[in-house]
Amino acid sequence: MSSKFQVPGSKSPRFADLTTFRIGGPCREFIDCKTADELGAAVRELAARNENFFLIGGGSNLLVSDRGLDSVVVRFANSEPEIRIENDEIIVSAATALDDLARFSVENGIAGFACCSGIPGTVGGAIAGNAGAFGEQIGDLLISVSLLDHRGGERIVAAGELGFAYRHSRLQETSDIVLSARLRAARGDAGALRARRDEIMAIRVAKHPDWHVTPTAGSFFKNIEPTSKAERRQAAGWFLEQAGAKNLRVGGARPFDKHANIIVADPGCTARDVLELSKQMAALVRGKFGFDLQREVRLVGDFG
Numbered sequence: 001m002s003s004k005f006q007v008p009g010s011k012s013p014r015f016a017d018l019t020t021f022r023i024g025g026p027c028r029e030f031i032d033c034k035t036a037d038e039l040g041a042a043v044r045e046l047a048a049r050n051e052n053f054f055l056i057g058g059g060s061n062l063l064v065s066d067r068g069l070d071s072v073v074v075r076f077a078n079s080e081p082e083i084r085i086e087n088d089e090i091i092v093s094a095a096t097a098l099d100d101l102a103r104f105s106v107e108n109g110i111a112g113f114a115c116c117s118g119i120p121g122t123v124g125g126a127i128a129g130n131a132g133a134f135g136e137q138i139g140d141l142l143i144s145v146s147l148l149d150h151r152g153g154e155r156i157v158a159a160g161e162l163g164f165a166y167r168h169s170r171l172q173e174t175s176d177i178v179l180s181a182r183l184r185a186a187r188g189d190a191g192a193l194r195a196r197r198d199e200i201m202a203i204r205v206a207k208h209p210d211w212h213v214t215p216t217a218g219s220f221f222k223n224i225e226p227t228s229k230a231e232r233r234q235a236a237g238w239f240l241e242q243a244g245a246k247n248l249r250v251g252g253a254r255p256f257d258k259h260a261n262i263i264v265a266d267p268g269c270t271a272r273d274v275l276e277l278s279k280q281m282a283a284l285v286r287g288k289f290g291f292d293l294q295r296e297v298r299l300v301g302d303f304g
């Protein structure tokens with residue numbers, strides 16, 4: 001198994017081999033692409049076959065049903081980073097691991113990316129979901145993306161057209177694939193950036209499960225958006241903790257003991273266990289505080 005992206009043992013693997021939750025049934029066909037050329041060729045071939053497909057990156061934000069997906073799955077992820085600096089910009093393949101981008105930027109004294117340290121998944125997945133942490137997100141640094149549509153056509157789109165919001169971009173509503181990104185490369189103090197990255201990695205080790213060891217997809221629910229500009233976003237984990245969610249357990253699914261908004265999967269856990277637990281967690285918050293939590297993790301497949 002690669003340390004960044006799971007490598008499946010068969011041609012039509014189970015989603016359990018492709019996601020950090022290590023849950024999910026089989027897919028019909030699996031195509032693994034590491035470069036834009038490989039991805040373009042695969043997409044054009046699928047278009048010629050009139051075949052739809054589901055795209056994944058690192059599989060770190062997905063809960064896939066136990067039945068899997070009766071569809072082709074295309075993965076765009078590469079353990080070898082493809083990153084370069086040109087003038088005042090970083091150009092990176094969307095298949096590159098987000099943490100490789102964070103490390104590269106810190107090593108090269110480029111500010112803004114340390115917040116992405118330790119977030120699993122690819123740059124493409126991060127742009128699609130506007131990933132980030134500590135109040136900063138990747139959309140803030142983006143200049144433009146190169147996109148591939150499902151028929152294999154490419155175009156450049158400016159960041160302003162992607163409708164970035166908290167853990168959201170318009171890419172979540174289209175089938176466009178991010179091939180590569182141009183990001184702002186502002187100079188920063190290399191020592192301070194290294195210290196920030198070390199600090200963030202230490203916080204993650206202290207508060208989050210290590211997904212290489214403990215199956216999870218990170219925060220299950222989004223934090224709560226402020227109702228006015230005077231307020232800050234509030235942590236879903238705080239509301240879950242206050243509502244007593246940590247006492248819940250469904251089959252092999254339970255909230256992580258150090259973070260109530262992270263669901264972890266013990267051996268034998270099913271996607272149904274996780275979904276049912278998440279419903280019970282949301283019901284506790286609704287009962288105590290009177291509002292509905294919004295899912296951050298994407299549900300894929302039929303949960304019947």
Ligand SMILES: Cc1cc2nc3c(=O)[nH]c(=O)nc-3n(C[C@H](O)[C@H](O)[C@H](O)COP(=O)(O)OP(=O)(O)OC[C@H]3O[C@@H](n4cnc5c(N)ncnc54)[C@H](O)[C@@H]3O)c2cc1C
Pocket residue numbers: 020054055056057058059060061062076094095119120121122123124125126127128129130131132133171176177178179208209210211216217218219298
């Ligand atoms: C332990 C842990 C900690 C986490 N911490 C954070 C955190 O601090 N902040 C945060 O924001 N998230 C966090 N996450 C969630 C997750 O890592 C991010 O959402 C990540 O950006 C998802 O990227 P991915 O490549 O794994 O996407 P996937 O899970 O593979 O896919 C997610 C969605 O993105 C789409 N997608 C993937 N690649 C592309 C592409 N190239 N072009 C277009 N769409 C694409 C997929 O179709 C899918 O709809 C955490 C997860 C774990 C397991």
